[in-house]
Amino acid sequence: xxxxxxxxxxxxxxxxxxxxxxxxxxxxxxxxxxxxxxxxxxxxxxxxxxxxxxxxxxxxxxxxxxxxxxxxxxxxxxxxxxxxxxxxxxxxxxxxxxxxxxxxxxxxxxxxxxxxxxxxxxxxxxxxxxxxxxxxxxxxxxxxxxxxxxxxxxxxxxxxxxxxxxxxxxxxxxxxxxxxxxxxxxxxxxxxxxxxxxxxxxxxxxxxxxxxxx
Numbered sequence: 001x002x003x004x005x006x007x008x009x010x011x012x013x014x015x016x017x018x019x020x021x022x023x024x025x026x027x028x029x030x031x032x033x034x035x036x037x038x039x040x041x042x043x044x045x046x047x048x049x050x051x052x053x054x055x056x057x058x059x060x061x062x063x064x065x066x067x068x069x070x071x072x073x074x075x076x077x078x079x080x081x082x083x084x085x086x087x088x089x090x091x092x093x094x095x096x097x098x099x100x101x102x103x104x105x106x107x108x109x110x111x112x113x114x115x116x117x118x119x120x121x122x123x124x125x126x127x128x129x130x131x132x133x134x135x136x137x138x139x140x141x142x143x144x145x146x147x148x149x150x151x152x153x154x155x156x157x158x159x160x161x162x163x164x165x166x167x168x169x170x171x172x173x174x175x176x177x178x179x180x181x182x183x184x185x186x187x188x189x190x191x192x193x194x195x196x197x198x199x200x201x202x203x204x205x206x207x208x209x210x211x212x213x214x
Contacts, residue, residue, distance in 0.1 A: 002027035007039060007048075021048055021059045029073035029083070036096065038062075038081055040074055045083055045094065062094050063101045073151060075115040077134065082120055084110025091122055093134070104136055112151035114159070118173060121159050123149035129159060129171060142171045143178055150188025153197075160197055162187045168199060168211065181211055 001008055007021040007030065021027070025042035032038070038047050048059035062081060074083040080093045082104075091105040091113070108130065110122040119133045127146035132139040147164020154160075158170040160181075168182040168190070187199040187209075201207040 002030060002039065007037070021046075024059075031074055031076050033076055033096075038074060038076055040083060045074065045081060047081075047096070047098070060098065062098045063092070073112050075113050075120075077115045077117075080134070082113055082115050082134075084108070084113050084122055086110060086125075091120065091132075093120075102136075104134075105130075105132060105139060111149060112161070114152050114154045116154050116173075121152060121154060123152045123161055127164060129161065131159075131173075131175075140175055142175050143169070151190055153190045153192045155192040155197075156194070160190055160192055162190055162199055168197065170197075170213075181213060182209075185209065 005022060005024050006019050007024055007027050008017045008019055010017045027039045027041045030039040032050060035050055036047050037050050044064040045062045046059050047062050074081055080095055082093045084091050086109060089107045089109040090103050091108055091110055092101050092103055094101040104120065109125040111125055112123040114121045115134060119131050121131045123129055127149050128141055129143040130139050131142055142159060149161045149163060152159055152161045158172055160170050162168050162185055166184050166186040167180050168185055170179045170181055181197060185199060185201065187201055189200045191198045196210050196212040199209050201209060
């Protein structure tokens with residue numbers, strides 16, 4: 001997790017937190033694969049070995065913009081890192097090991113992003129949920145009029161988000177009828193696993209919620 005200027009880790013069963021990287025200027029959107037850790041940091045997309053490099057350790061900037069600090073959350077697949085540049089409205093990707101960033105879409109103003117084998121999905125400031133092939137191509141609108149969606153999550157059967165009206169929503173991965181799973185929730189953080197949907201209630205509630213659809 002990110003804590004002001006540091007990236008930290010702790011064993012799943014609990015224990016003493018370890019600092020993996022420091023001087024990161026507000027790290028967020030942390031994701032990992034089997035070997036590396038990735039996050040966004042004040043206008044940069046960062047990467048480091050999963051075991052860490054200690055304070056000021058072996059992190060690498062995969063992409064950097066010195067005049068923009070509004071990067072949306074990031075996602076990874078087997079080959080690329082994907083992220084949204086909220087200030088300029090672009091959806092971007094770069095190889096996991098670094099290289100030249102590619103613009104996948106413009107004028108989107110993304111607020112959250114996720115990826116699976118079928119494509120890249122993102123939410124926008126105006127409450128649209130979008131899907132496109134990871135290699136680029138035609139975009140498909142899965143939902144619109146959802147208000148200020150802060151983040152999305154992918155499951156095997158759908159894409160999930162919390163709308164500005166506090167509804168936990170689901171859309172089929174390929175598009176189709178929207179399903180309301182819960183109401184009155186007001187959250188921007190959402191996650192799914194093989195059976196359930198999880199989210200965090202908005203301030204001052206702050207509860208961690210779980211729903212297992214029928």
